Amino acid sequence: MNHPLLEVRIVTKYFPGVVALKQVSLTLEAGEVLALIGENGAGKSTLMKILAGIQQPDLGKLFWNGKEADIDSVEAAMELGIALIHQELNLADNLDIGSNIFLGREPRNKLGIVNRRIIREESRKVLERVGLDFDPRTSLTKLSIGQQQLVEIAKALSMNAKVLIMDEPTSSLSSKETRRLFKVVKDLKQQGVSVIYIAHRLGEVKELADRVVVFRDGQNSGELAKEEISHDRMVQLMVGRDVSQLYERTPHKPGDEILKVTDLASPAFPDAKNNFSIRAGEIVGLAGLIGAGRTELLRVLFGIDDAVSGTIEVAGKPREFEHPRDAIEAGMVLVPEDRKGQGLVIDWPLDMNGSLPGLNRHLKQKAFIDKRNEIETAERMIDDLNIKTPNRKQILQFLSGGNQQKVVLGKWLSLEPKILLLDEPTRGIDVGAKEEIYHLMDKLAAEGLAVLFVSSELEEIMGVSDRVLVMHEGKVTGELARSDLTEESIMQLATGQELATAH
Amino acid sequence: MKKLLGILGLFIVVFGFTAVQNPKFISAYNMENLLNWTGLFGILGVGAAFVIITGGIDLSIGSVVGLVGCLLPLFIMDHGVPVPLAILSVMLIAALIGLTHGLLITKLNLQPFVVTLCGLLIYRGVARFITADQTMGFGNTHGDLRKLATGKLAIPGLTEATKFDLPIPFLILFILMVVGAIFLDKTIWGRYLLALGRNEQAARYSGIKTDRLTIMSYVICSTLAGFGGIMFMLDLNSVQPSSHGSFYELYAIAAAVLGGCSLRGGEGSIIGVVIGMAVLRLLYNASNLLGIPTQLEFTIIGAVILAGAIVDEVAKRLVHRMRQAKQQR
Numbered sequence: 001m002n003h004p005l006l007e008v009r010i011v012t013k014y015f016p017g018v019v020a021l022k023q024v025s026l027t028l029e030a031g032e033v034l035a036l037i038g039e040n041g042a043g044k045s046t047l048m049k050i051l052a053g054i055q056q057p058d059l060g061k062l063f064w065n066g067k068e069a070d071i072d073s074v075e076a077a078m079e080l081g082i083a084l085i086h087q088e089l090n091l092a093d094n095l096d097i098g099s100n101i102f103l104g105r106e107p108r109n110k111l112g113i114v115n116r117r118i119i120r121e122e123s124r125k126v127l128e129r130v131g132l133d134f135d136p137r138t139s140l141t142k143l144s145i146g147q148q149q150l151v152e153i154a155k156a157l158s159m160n161a162k163v164l165i166m167d168e169p170t171s172s173l174s175s176k177e178t179r180r181l182f183k184v185v186k187d188l189k190q191q192g193v194s195v196i197y198i199a200h201r202l203g204e205v206k207e208l209a210d211r212v213v214v215f216r217d218g219q220n221s222g223e224l225a226k227e228e229i230s231h232d233r234m235v236q237l238m239v240g241r242d243v244s245q246l247y248e249r250t251p252h253k254p255g256d257e258i259l260k261v262t263d264l265a266s267p268a269f270p271d272a273k274n275n276f277s278i279r280a281g282e283i284v285g286l287a288g289l290i291g292a293g294r295t296e297l298l299r300v301l302f303g304i305d306d307a308v309s310g311t312i313e314v315a316g317k318p319r320e321f322e323h324p325r326d327a328i329e330a331g332m333v334l335v336p337e338d339r340k341g342q343g344l345v346i347d348w349p350l351d352m353n354g355s356l357p358g359l360n361r362h363l364k365q366k367a368f369i370d371k372r373n374e375i376e377t378a379e380r381m382i383d384d385l386n387i388k389t390p391n392r393k394q395i396l397q398f399l400s401g402g403n404q405q406k407v408v409l410g411k412w413l414s415l416e417p418k419i420l421l422l423d424e425p426t427r428g429i430d431v432g433a434k435e436e437i438y439h440l441m442d443k444l445a446a447e448g449l450a451v452l453f454v455s456s457e458l459e460e461i462m463g464v465s466d467r468v469l470v471m472h473e474g475k476v477t478g479e480l481a482r483s484d485l486t487e488e489s490i491m492q493l494a495t496g497q498e499l500a501t502a503h
Numbered sequence: 504m505k506k507l508l509g510i511l512g513l514f515i516v517v518f519g520f521t522a523v524q525n526p527k528f529i530s531a532y533n534m535e536n537l538l539n540w541t542g543l544f545g546i547l548g549v550g551a552a553f554v555i556i557t558g559g560i561d562l563s564i565g566s567v568v569g570l571v572g573c574l575l576p577l578f579i580m581d582h583g584v585p586v587p588l589a590i591l592s593v594m595l596i597a598a599l600i601g602l603t604h605g606l607l608i609t610k611l612n613l614q615p616f617v618v619t620l621c622g623l624l625i626y627r628g629v630a631r632f633i634t635a636d637q638t639m640g641f642g643n644t645h646g647d648l649r650k651l652a653t654g655k656l657a658i659p660g661l662t663e664a665t666k667f668d669l670p671i672p673f674l675i676l677f678i679l680m681v682v683g684a685i686f687l688d689k690t691i692w693g694r695y696l697l698a699l700g701r702n703e704q705a706a707r708y709s710g711i712k713t714d715r716l717t718i719m720s721y722v723i724c725s726t727l728a729g730f731g732g733i734m735f736m737l738d739l740n741s742v743q744p745s746s747h748g749s750f751y752e753l754y755a756i757a758a759a760v761l762g763g764c765s766l767r768g769g770e771g772s773i774i775g776v777v778i779g780m781a782v783l784r785l786l787y788n789a790s791n792l793l794g795i796p797t798q799l800e801f802t803i804i805g806a807v808i809l810a811g812a813i814v815d816e817v818a819k820r821l822v823h824r825m826r827q828a829k830q831q832r
Contacts, residue, residue, distance in 0.1 A: 304708070325710040336708055345702045345769075356698060356709040359691040367690045411709070 003066030005030045005194055006051070006082075006163060011060030013046055020046045022219045023060070028163065033185060033195045035205045038215035038238055039430035044198050047215075048165050051196070052084035053077035081162035085152050085169060091140055093148075098123040098136030101155045126154040129191070130184050146177025150184060157193075164188070165196045170204060175289055182208055202234050203459065214238055231459075239431045246435050247463030250446045254466070255280040256315075258450045259301075259332070259419050264310030266296040269474020273310060276469055276476055280418070283441055283451040285465030287458070288494050293474035294454040295337055298421050302334040303327040314419070328357060331418035335408050335425055337454075343408040344396055351378035351392040354411045361415065381410035386436060402433020409440065420444065422453035426460060438464055458487050472496045506763035506815065510778050513811070514785065521789040528792050531667045535655065537781075537788050542672030543652070543734050544754050545780040548762075549676070549683050550727030551755035552776040553720040556687070558700045558768025559608065559615035561721065563622030564728040564755050567597055568748030570630040571732030576639040576742065586648055590733060597729020598722055600626070605718030623752070631744045639742040652737035672734055676777065679727075683773035696720060701769030757808055758783055782807070 004027040013021040021043045028034055036044050049055045051062070053074045062069045064080050071077050077084075091100050098119040099106075107118040123136035130150040140148060149169060156164055170178045185195055185208060199205045205212055212224040214237040222237040235246070260277040274297065278284050286294050299305045301312065303321030312319050314330045321327045324334070336342035344353050355363050355374045363370045363377065378392040385406040389399055396404055405425065412420065422441075426434045441464060445451050455461050461468055468480045470493035478493035492498075521528045547564050554561045571593045578589040604622060607613045641649065655668035687693035698706040699713045707713045731751075736742055760766065761782055762775030786803055795803070 302708075323710075323712060324708055325712060328710040334708065341702070342704045342708045345698055345705050348698075348701065352694070352698075356694075356706070356711070359694060360710075364691055367692070369689060369691055369694060 003063070004028060005032075005065060007063040007066075008047065008051070009061050009063060011047070011050065011057040011062070013043075013050065013055065014058050020218055021050075021057075022217075024215070024218070024220055026213055026220075028194050028196060030162070030194055031189050031192045033189055033197060033208055033210050035197050035199045035209035035212045036215065037199050037202070037205065037212060037234060038221075039432060042215040042238075043218040044215055045167065046218075048084060048167060048196070048198065051077065051082055051163075052165060053082075054084075078159055078161075081160055082165065083156035083159060083161035083163070084165045084167070085149070085156065086167060089145070089148050089152055091148055091152060093140040096137050096139050097127070097134055097143075097151055100140060100151060101126065101136070101158050103155075122158060123154070126158045127151075129157055129188070130154045131180065131187070144177065146173045146180065149173070149177075149181065153184065153188075157188075161193065163194045163196065165198075167198045168200045169197065170199075170201060173290075178204070201457065202231050203457075205229060205234065206231070216240060235431060239435075246431075247438060249442050249464075252281050252283065252442075252445045252466055254282040255448060258315055259452070260313040260316075261301070262311045262313070264297070264300060264312065265308040266293060266300045266474065267305055267308055268296040269293045270308040272474030274476050276479070278419070278450045278452055280450050281445055281448045282466045283445045283453065283464055285461040285468040286452060286454045286471060287461045287468055287490050288454075288471035290456060292471040292494065294471050295423055296474070297471070298334060298423055298452075298454060301327070302332065302421060328415065328417075332421065333357075333412040333415065333417040333419070334421040335405070335412065335423060337423040337427070339401070339404055339408060339427075340397075344404060346397045346404075347395060349393045349395055350382070350387070350389055350399075350407055351375060353396060353407055354378045354381050354392075354414065357411055358414050377414050381407070381414065384413075385410050385440070400430070400433070402429035402436070405429055405433065405437065409437070413444075417449070419450045419452070422451065424454055424456065426455070426457070434460075458490060461485075461490065462487070470494050505818075507772060507775050507778070509815070509818075510762055510775060510782060510811075513807075514778055514782050517782065517785050517789055521785070521792060525792045528789070531665075533788070533792075535668055535670055537784055538673040539670035539738075540787075541777075541781045541784045542670055542674070542676040543731065543738060544751070544758070544784065545676040545777050546672070546679060546727055546731040546734065547751055547755040548758040548776045548780045549679055549773055550724040550731070551752070552683075552759045552762070552764055552771050552773055553696070554615070554724040555756065555759045555764045555766060556696055556700045556768060556771045557717050557720045558703070558766075559717065559720070560619060560756065560766070561604070561622075561724045561728075562616065562619040562752050563600070563604070563626060564724070564731075564752035565748040565750055566623045566626035566630070566752075567600060567725055567728040568732035568735055568751050569742075569744065569746075570626040571597060571729045572736035572739075572742040572747045573630040573634045573639050573744050575733060575736050576641055577633060579645070580639075580641065586645070593733065594726060594729050597732070598726045600729075601722035601725025602718065604725065605721035608721065609714040609717050627745075627749075630747075634744040636744050639736075639744065640740045642740075649737045649740060652734045672738070675734075680773055680777045687771075687773055692716065692719075697769055699769075700767075754780070754783060757804065761808055761811055 006028040008024060008026040010023045010025055011021055012023055024043065024047060038044050050057050053071045053076050056072055062071055069080060092103065101123045102119050106114045109115050120136045127134060130153050132147060132150050153164065169181060173181060188195065197208065206229045209229065210226050212229055212234060214222045214234065216238060224233060256279060257277045258280045262275055263273040265273050272293065288294050300307045303324045303326050312321065314332065319330050340346045351374060354377055358377065359369060363373050381387065382389060382392060387403050387406045389403060396407060426437055441451055462485045466482055468485060468490065469476045470478045470490055472494055477496065480489055527533060551561060551564060574593045575589055578584040578592060579586060604618050607618045608615050652672055654671045656671060656674060657668050661667055695706065695711050695716055698711060699716055703713050732748065735748065758779035759771065759776045762772065762779030764771030783804055786807060787800055790800060790803055791797065
């Protein structure tokens with residue numbers, strides 16, 4: 001009889017007060033790439049932690065090659081050949097590649113001295129398997145995030161991993177690095193290694209996965225064979241609703257030009273001069289590859305970095321932004337890319353975060369905080385944006401990513417801005433919250449707000465924007481009207497090519 | 504709030520224990536003495552708290568106390584500067600020291616530890632140089648001015664047997680504490696300071712001028728150190744340039760930590776710092792009265808702070824675990 005390599009049979013996992021996994025089952029064949037998808041909190045990570053030995057199931061069993069396996073520790077998982085590649089990389093960037101690969105299990109000679117020669121030779125072999133052409137003595141700091149990830153995979157391979165579990169591996173990779181990772185995954189598959197791949201970008205799943213397993217609310221909600229995989233089917237199984245709602249739009253009537261940028265250059269790309277303008281009541285997408293200078297441009301617009309050259313006009317008036325305070329006073333606000341580091345004081349309660357930018361305005365009475373107004377602002381924000389929180393005193397780190405992002409939006413909207421800058425506004429948040437944020441953007445534009453948003457997800461750019469600016473090497477190289485939006489046209493501009501066809 | 508109760512509990516326990524062991528402890532004389540020293544050192548602690556809340560540190564407090572302690576008699580006695588002008592000048596010098604620290608830390612991005620450590624060395628050296636290491640003081644003159652630090656306010660309505668006078672330094676500290684606490688908890692700048700200490704980037708991205716606030720906190724710290732320096736000088740009336748105020752920054756920092764400030768910034772209460780300083784002075788006083796060798800003073804203080812830090816961390820973990828359990832429900 002033929003057994004799957006790995007089988008999860010009716011596993012249930014309780015956390016205090018909540019059932020994280022309800023009778024979940026899953027199989028994995030040797031040399032198979034299995035994509036696991038689901039909204040945040042659907043139980044994907046919990047199951048992966050169980051497979052990697054970090055947590056143990058309360059009910060149900062695990063089988064390895066048909067034999068019951070007791071994976072009660074990370075060591076036990078590694079012994080079988082299961083390795084987890086974390087979302088946040090677990091490497092020591094003060095060491096070189098080889099030392100990282102052999103960290104904690106360095107080959108030693110009789111005197112107890114580390115044998116560097118063996119490290120080098122063995123490291124070379126695994127680096128080759130992941131297609132990394134680096135000397136193992138290279139410092140990790142010289143590597144890009146994508147390359148570091150490959151080192152982590154190489155490390156797993158050096159421990160004879162037969163199953164690699166990857167948790168959202170492409171979330172911080174450029175498209176080129178993503179390509180490369182995919183090639184490595186395909187090569188490894190040829191070599192008989194299985195991969196369980198927790199995916200956030202559905203576009204990638206179709207290309208890479210042999211099979212898709214979908215979780216919803218801690219349960220299996222469906223499974224798709226390779227030929228059945230489609231974007232709509234996946235979203236449907238994940239959210240249990242129709243996709244066309246996701247990008248539902250109301251017609252926008254763009255008004256006067258509200259933001260005009262002339263010859264603006266950011267410190268990262270001092271020679272790239274940008275010229276564009278945005279009208280009230282329109283949503284403009286800012287597309288481009290990672291590292292194209294989009295975040296840098298927003299930082300200059302918001303007064304975090306000084307412009308190298310150029311001028312910014314808001315509602316026809318030239319403005320100089322030396323500090324975010326200046327931009328805020330001109331009616332322009334930024335929802336930054338790094339929600340936890342820049343957007344929020346994450347270990348503060350909701351109400352104190354919500355009031356922070358308004359303290360020197362409507363929440364001030366002389367020098368004192370208007371406590372009652374602060375409370376009302378928080379309560380209104382919770383109602384208006386449908387923030388799921390026990391109360392306004394909730395510490396934000398205990399809220400989901402989507403609800404955290406709503407707090408960032410809410411703190412700005414309480415100032416009634418005219419221009420809303422958003423940097424990757426839906427990164428790391430679940431589909432349900434994404435839908436709410438898209439609808440909010442749509443509603444705000446309909447009310448006359450100008451929205452400029454950076455996104456690396458093409459579907460999102462195409463679904464939400466009235467107009468798209470595409471950046472390449474620090475410069476806006478092209479503009480596309482909604483009717484001209486195709487994945488190809490955006491990618492062509494993003495990679496610095498002229499548009500192939502006139503339209 | 505919980506931290507405040509913890510430190511208050513510690514105060515009560517040590518207080519009660521000492522009172523039972525040695526009745527002299529609760530004599531009016533000893534209490535007045537304790538309040539006097541708490542007042543003097545507390546002024547420094549309040550200043551240190553502001554800097555620590557921003558996530559910074561000021562190691563130069565003791566040297567500023569020493570420098571001011573030398574400058575004030577130098578101006579008045581040796582150069583005949585009028586008293587109000589002399590006081591104003593030394594306060595201004597202290598404020599400028601804080602401004603320099605703040606500018607170096609924000610505009611040049613130097614580490615607070617390094618900047619203020621250099622300050623510690625520099626101001627001490629300057630104090631010794633300008634006085635040629637001679638003991639400074641007012642001698643028998645300026646008795647009225649010295650009343651500012653040595654004076655006591657009789658509490659009305661008490662009989663001769665229960666007579667108790669409130670030392671002026673403690674009264675000043677009390678006022679300072681109330682103003683500081685209101686500033687930190689009720690004003691927008693206090694909230695800004697806490698935000699900046701917790702997450703400077705998020706504060707800046709919210710439109711808060713974080714550099715200005717950081718500079719302000721160093722100015723407050725050094726100015727209070729200068730003011731404290733005046734008070735100490737007036738109280739002692741005999742200043743050794745080489746040692747006056749040495750280690751006082753450590754008392755200030757220790758009190759802030761005991762009182763609930765986190766050295767990582769973003770956390771702390773002024774009232775806590777004052778109670779923290781009271782605990783430190785109490786420990787010192789108690790070890791005297793209980794016959795513990797004075798040589799062990801620092802050992803006892805260190806042990807108590809360490810124990811406090813351990814209890815605090817353990818309690819934090821328990822709370823965190825309970826909260827997580829509650830979240831998942």
